[in-house]
Amino acid sequence: MSNRFDIFSASQEPFADSGESACFLRSARDRFGVLNLSYWFLGSSNAVPDRMTWFSTYDENYTAIYMRDYSPLKDRAFHLCFSRLLPLDWEEARNKDETVQNIHEVAESFGIGRHGISIPIREPGVGDAMFSVNFECDDREWGQVRKDIATELHLFAHYYHQRMKKLVSARPTSAEFDLSPREREVLQWAAEGKTAWETAQLLKLSESAINLYSAKAMNKLRARTKTQAVAIALRYSMLN
Structure with a gap:
């Protein structure tokens, strides 16, 4: 050394x-x-x-x-x-x-x-x-x-x-990303390891609706993947 x-x-x-x-x-x-x-x-x-x-x-x-x-x-x-x-x-x-x-x-x-x-x-x-x-x-x-x-x-x-x-x-606060309650919920289940299909069953929504919420959340968080969106949401205290 x-x-x-x-x-x-x-x-x-x-x-x-x-x-x-x-x-x-x-x-x-x-x-x-x-x-x-x-x-x-x-x-x-x-x-x-x-x-x-x-x-x-x-x-x-x-x-x-x-x-x-x-x-x-x-x-x-x-x-x-x-x-x-x-x-x-x-x-x-x-x-x-x-x-x-x-x-x-x-x-x-x-x-x-x-x-x-x-x-x-x-x-x-x-x-x-x-x-x-x-x-x-x-x-x-x-x-x-x-x-x-x-x-x-x-x-x-x-x-x-x-x-x-x-x-x-100096990092931004979670409020600046403006995720809807449903978008946060979808990311929360993704953080728990649930697939889009499993999340759809839990929330009683269609799988396409879950994918749409995921896509909106990714866009707001400027994330390229759902995994990256979850990581950003965790970083800024958006998930429980």
Whole structure:
């Protein structure tokens, strides 16, 4: 891990936009010599997260699958991470929860390393965040690798969060998207894993009507897919 990132001489200015923050994260990954970095901003961690923002260097195909099949709503690693002050070792999370094991198996199939740590960041009045660092190394080397970088990356996680705060607090509110109650309901059932046909049976509507509500919601949320629409709706607290 040569040429490490010196957070004390780096810019302290808030990120101007999401593009700058994503680019900076990729640069930091390369400077630290790690496999991936990931930052989640959560409006709350005491119950269901009511706001979500995710920046990572993971394969985009994996992030789409994760949001479709899991998200923080179903990923117990978030609950484990926020139950402590010190970083959570991914191995501990895998050993405690079968769903986390499944998530990691999917992640590894997309080239994401087996080892990592997730750092909880709590800030009353702003929101909680989770910063994760991913490594590719032999199981026997992991203990030493973690020891070598844990403190430095813990500092960097908080540094990145400080630069992110203005950006995440400036996000639009759910009211700006103006979803109708029925459009929200259709997305809510989609978030629960229901197909259009199953949703139609539950709401006593035709399947074509469900597809129409989904299409309207996607258009309002500027989403290319229903999965992306669900992710945006979850991010802005539009679903229960």
